[in-house]
Amino acid sequence: MPGRARSISRTVQVLGIGWLLLCCGLVRAQSGSPRQGAPAEGKFKIAGLMVNSLNGAPLGKARVSLIDTRNRAAAVWMITKEDGRFAFDSLPQGKFSLEGEKRGFLAAAYQQHEQFSTAIVTGAGFDTENLTLRLTPLAWLSGRVVDESGDAVRNAQLMLYVESHEGGVNRIARSRYATTDDEGYYEFAALAPGNYYVSVAARPWYAVHPSSTYVDGVGDLAPGVNRSLDVAYPRTFYNGATDSDAATPIAIGGGDHVTADIHLRPVPALHLFVHASEGQRGFSMPWIQKRVFDLSESVESEARGQVAPGVFEMVGIPAGRYSVGSRMASSGQLAAAAEMNLTKDTVVLDAGSSEPAGTVKVTARMARGEPLPRGLNLALRNAKMQFVAFVPLEANGEVTFDEVPPGKYALLVNSPLPPYTIARIASQGVETAGHDINVTAGASLELRASLVAAVVRVAGFAKRGGRPVSGVMVALVPKDPESHPERFLRDQTDLDGSFEMPGVLPGVYTIIAVEDAWDFPWMQPGALAKYVQHGQNLTIGELMQGSVELPDPVEVQLR
Numbered sequence: 001m002p003g004r005a006r007s008i009s010r011t012v013q014v015l016g017i018g019w020l021l022l023c024c025g026l027v028r029a030q031s032g033s034p035r036q037g038a039p040a041e042g043k044f045k046i047a048g049l050m051v052n053s054l055n056g057a058p059l060g061k062a063r064v065s066l067i068d069t070r071n072r073a074a075a076v077w078m079i080t081k082e083d084g085r086f087a088f089d090s091l092p093q094g095k096f097s098l099e100g101e102k103r104g105f106l107a108a109a110y111q112q113h114e115q116f117s118t119a120i121v122t123g124a125g126f127d128t129e130n131l132t133l134r135l136t137p138l139a140w141l142s143g144r145v146v147d148e149s150g151d152a153v154r155n156a157q158l159m160l161y162v163e164s165h166e167g168g169v170n171r172i173a174r175s176r177y178a179t180t181d182d183e184g185y186y187e188f189a190a191l192a193p194g195n196y197y198v199s200v201a202a203r204p205w206y207a208v209h210p211s212s213t214y215v216d217g218v219g220d221l222a223p224g225v226n227r228s229l230d231v232a233y234p235r236t237f238y239n240g241a242t243d244s245d246a247a248t249p250i251a252i253g254g255g256d257h258v259t260a261d262i263h264l265r266p267v268p269a270l271h272l273f274v275h276a277s278e279g280q281r282g283f284s285m286p287w288i289q290k291r292v293f294d295l296s297e298s299v300e301s302e303a304r305g306q307v308a309p310g311v312f313e314m315v316g317i318p319a320g321r322y323s324v325g326s327r328m329a330s331s332g333q334l335a336a337a338a339e340m341n342l343t344k345d346t347v348v349l350d351a352g353s354s355e356p357a358g359t360v361k362v363t364a365r366m367a368r369g370e371p372l373p374r375g376l377n378l379a380l381r382n383a384k385m386q387f388v389a390f391v392p393l394e395a396n397g398e399v400t401f402d403e404v405p406p407g408k409y410a411l412l413v414n415s416p417l418p419p420y421t422i423a424r425i426a427s428q429g430v431e432t433a434g435h436d437i438n439v440t441a442g443a444s445l446e447l448r449a450s451l452v453a454a455v456v457r458v459a460g461f462a463k464r465g466g467r468p469v470s471g472v473m474v475a476l477v478p479k480d481p482e483s484h485p486e487r488f489l490r491d492q493t494d495l496d497g498s499f500e501m502p503g504v505l506p507g508v509y510t511i512i513a514v515e516d517a518w519d520f521p522w523m524q525p526g527a528l529a530k531y532v533q534h535g536q537n538l539t540i541g542e543l544m545q546g547s548v549e550l551p552d553p554v555e556v557q558l559r
Helices: 010-022
Strands: 046-053 062-067 070-077 085-091 092-100 120-122 131-135 139-146 157-165 171-179 184-190 196-203 212-215 219-220 250-252 258-261 265-275 287-292 294-296 303-308 313-320 320-325 338-342 345-348 356-366 377-382 387-392 398-404 407-414 420-427 430-433 436-439 446-451 458-463 473-478 489-492 498-504 507-515 537-538 548-550 554-556
Touching: 046 120, 062 085, 070 085, 092 131, 092 196, 139 196, 139 250, 157 212, 212 387, 219 548, 265 320, 356 436, 387 398, 407 420, 407 446, 436 446, 458 507, 473 498, 473 554, 489 498
Parallel strands: 046 131, 139 258, 265 345, 356 446, 458 548, 458 554, 507 554
Antiparallel strands: 046 085, 062 070, 062 092, 092 120, 139 184, 157 171, 157 196, 196 250, 212 219, 265 313, 287 294, 287 320, 303 313, 320 338, 356 398, 377 387, 377 407, 407 436, 420 430, 420 446, 458 498, 473 489, 473 507, 507 537
16 A cells, blocks of 8 residues: 555664564575565566665665565565665566665655655566665764752653654654653663754752641741742753743754753742632642643642642742643532743632533434444544543443533544544534534533544546656645644655555545645645645545546646
């Protein structure tokens, strides 16, 4: 299967498991000798050179595998010669995934971009004997975490973030965790090239957070306590910044060994008293989060529990900007949760400012009348494209979302393959197409949802001037893509310019092919407008099944 089925692991650990599964039962190959599982003999040959992607140096004694895309059990592999060359002879006409690995390098498939790659097509007219398979050297990031005295900070928790362009969105995503050793050292090994950020969360070993008294709305520390020991380390980034907006990226190239030491400095810790506004009681234990890039991360603190009716104490928190919130203990309703600058020891949460939450009950049925499959879950996604609820579907097709804040949501289906979508929603006898719902304050909605499975396959060719183009990104763009990102599909063209997208959900689409678009932020509003104007329109009906073979090639556009 082209593109979508040709995923290569990007970590050494997962790679090792993948190759064990792939090569289970194989005898170790000698240099230059393909082994095991060879397809039926034919007259075609796949050959070429494996090289270092940075300098083009040949990679000898590297493993290269050839896998039939229609039958991944039919795999052969060999070890490259000293000059990096490989050759697979006597192959039938077909499509093959060409994949390579070598110690110290990222595993990769031919012309790989993200999880997509180009399949090698054997047959008349295709040059398959002069291929270049490129592997990129792994990189390392390491360093030491020290305190204000230059001493090692043990058991510090480090988070590695990476600038990501995958999925058509430019974002900074979490990558890995690490912990410092007894000498304060940490290491992130086997990294791909990119821009990274590192942050550290730790507690001063000498910090003391003494008990407080809380009388008439005022908290006081116990007498005789040295407040200079009541300190905390704010989350700190590589360059000393304590806010992600001011963090400095660490540029890491293939094969680099980069050192990034981080120095922590203590600041006074808050004794935070969180309570309800006048007349509001019954709050549960509050939570505190901090925005880190585009993510919300929990802030570690020491909770002292309820120190007065409706009042909770939390200690060990450095001053800063946080989101603070809680729920009503009686109803579970979300209390007002706001981002605020915490510089003093008292925070008031006003539950009275929150609108009453609603309830959404959904009864799901299949659009074609077939039985509901097992293992489905329904989810609510808010206007900020965040998932706020996720509930398994009962055997009778019912699910209830409780305590839903007022707002507009998309009702989505999470499932094993194939994907499913909500085709129609009915409420009080009125049926509307799509998956969007509106929850008003205190509403109690009862909905009937019609589910459709993605059982259609779309295939075709991408060409420029009548000639096939390989390695090009092909995208199936839904109408109103910002509201329907789950319907967006991609593939990468094979050596003959072909592409295939299984699991297409019903909807109205435009198919485009764009060269050199893999790091393009195509999920940003309007980013694809100029390409869609020159694409092919396609409608997948709700009851369609089987394959759709495009009669005309998709014209490749320049980025």
